[in-house]
Amino acid sequence: YFFLFPNPVCLCASQKLCQRRDISSWLARWIFKNPAKPVVALKTPIKVELVAGKTYRWCVCGRSKKQPFCDGSHLFQRTGLFPLKFKARETRVVALCTCKATQKPPYCDGTHRSEQVQKTEVGSPL
Numbered sequence: 001y002f003f004l005f006p007n008p009v010c011l012c013a014s015q016k017l018c019q020r021r022d023i024s025s026w027l028a029r030w031i032f033k034n035p036a037k038p039v040v041a042l043k044t045p046i047k048v049e050l051v052a053g054k055t056y057r058w059c060v061c062g063r064s065k066k067q068p069f070c071d072g073s074h075l076f077q078r079t080g081l082f083p084l085k086f087k088a089r090e091t092r093v094v095a096l097c098t099c100k101a102t103q104k105p106p107y108c109d110g111t112h113r114s115e116q117v118q119k120t121e122v123g124s125p126l
């Protein structure tokens with residue numbers, strides 16, 4: 001912990017508390033400053049078979065190379081965005097959104113057919 005976030009040595013409990021607060025605010029600033037907008041990954045949904053009880057992480061940022069699921073790109077590219085974690089209730093084939101404009105994430109709701117999405121270049125924000 002201290003190896004990753006070197007700070008001056010603290011001498012009392014209250015200073016330790018202050019240090020922790022400093023580190024968290026620094027992390028929050030680093031991660032959340034100007035959160036990026038999701039980008040259009042594709043303009044059509046991807047059909048996948050979800051398995052009942054299994055947890056999935058749907059890509060919110062649109063930068064994942066493993067669409068429609070997260071590959072950690074949101075973190076490496078410091079987007080300030082996080083994947084949507086969800087558990088499948090039943091085993092079935094569903095269409096998951098890749099344009100990142102759906103109003104029913106992670107599922108496609110047809111928004112990809114809108115003029116706004118169709119006019120946007122893949123890899124660009126809406």
Ligand code: FES
Binds near residue numbers: 043108
């Ligand atoms: S792919 Fe996003 S709404 Fe259909």
